[in-house]
Amino acid sequence: MPHYYPCLSSYVVKRGNSSQGGVPIHQDYSMVDFEQHTAVHIWCPLIDVDETNGCLKAVAGSHKFFNHIVAVSGNPAPYGPLRKLLEEEYAVPVPMPAGSAFIFDERLLHCSNENHTDALRIAVGGVMIPEGCTPLLYMWDKDKPEQLTVLEVSVEYLTQFKIGVLIKEPYPQGVKFLKTISNKVVPLTTDDFTSLHPSAAKVADSRDQCSICIDTNIQIANSQTRGKSDLHGSSSLSNKRNRWFNYLIAWLQR
Numbered sequence: 001m002p003h004y005y006p007c008l009s010s011y012v013v014k015r016g017n018s019s020q021g022g023v024p025i026h027q028d029y030s031m032v033d034f035e036q037h038t039a040v041h042i043w044c045p046l047i048d049v050d051e052t053n054g055c056l057k058a059v060a061g062s063h064k065f066f067n068h069i070v071a072v073s074g075n076p077a078p079y080g081p082l083r084k085l086l087e088e089e090y091a092v093p094v095p096m097p098a099g100s101a102f103i104f105d106e107r108l109l110h111c112s113n114e115n116h117t118d119a120l121r122i123a124v125g126g127v128m129i130p131e132g133c134t135p136l137l138y139m140w141d142k143d144k145p146e147q148l149t150v151l152e153v154s155v156e157y158l159t160q161f162k163i164g165v166l167i168k169e170p171y172p173q174g175v176k177f178l179k180t181i182s183n184k185v186v187p188l189t190t191d192d193f194t195s196l197h198p199s200a201a202k203v204a205d206s207r208d209q210c211s212i213c214i215d216t217n218i219q220i221a222n223s224q225t226r227g228k229s230d231l232h233g234s235s236s237l238s239n240k241r242n243r244w245f246n247y248l249i250a251w252l253q254r
């Protein structure tokens, strides 16, 4: 992607025939100031995906519905009370062949179901942000729920931070305090959501509705993604190929 660079990568492995492994509906962690920039998620399944093995599902147009900032320490979301409705009624499955890419605005509401087939479902993903932008992480502290702390972080720091953990003072190397901002989350009702959502998009093909594009033939062999867990890992892209991850890919491809 011209004028964008990768700052975070992830992988998700769904075991076959498992009642676990569904990913609830969410927006990705905010990594830029959305008033000025757009961050995108590139999601690439390494196996053909459809509804039977947990393809991504996305709510068409939802990246434009509201300006919710997602903190890595886990802040309440305006759509929290509507999760089940969104997953069951609004999220549209996006079947894709192995090695293709689903590229979407990080604010897009998305989720995936369990894998009901015998084969593992593995997918890798990455966050790209505009050149010249330093990655941001937003912190939410339940003791100060009406504010968010905005931290500027180095790409190196993103290789080690822990999702869900509040980063506090004294800030570690690679983390710089920028400011605090207000965080007022008004929970959406079903009626609010219905008025935000164009009714046609509920059943439409999300690829046409969400500014999403699908690129085929991404070369899996060139992936330099690092991961930490066998279910869902996340870390920064590294110039060095990660041996553990390559071992995992080799093992999956046996």
Ligand SMILES: O=C(O)CCC(=O)C(=O)O
Residues within 6 Å of the ligand: 010, 011, 012, 023, 028, 054, 055, 056, 110, 111, 112, 123, 125
């Ligand atoms: O791979 C999946 O099933 C979901 C991935 C996802 O939603 C994410 O990484 O944000």
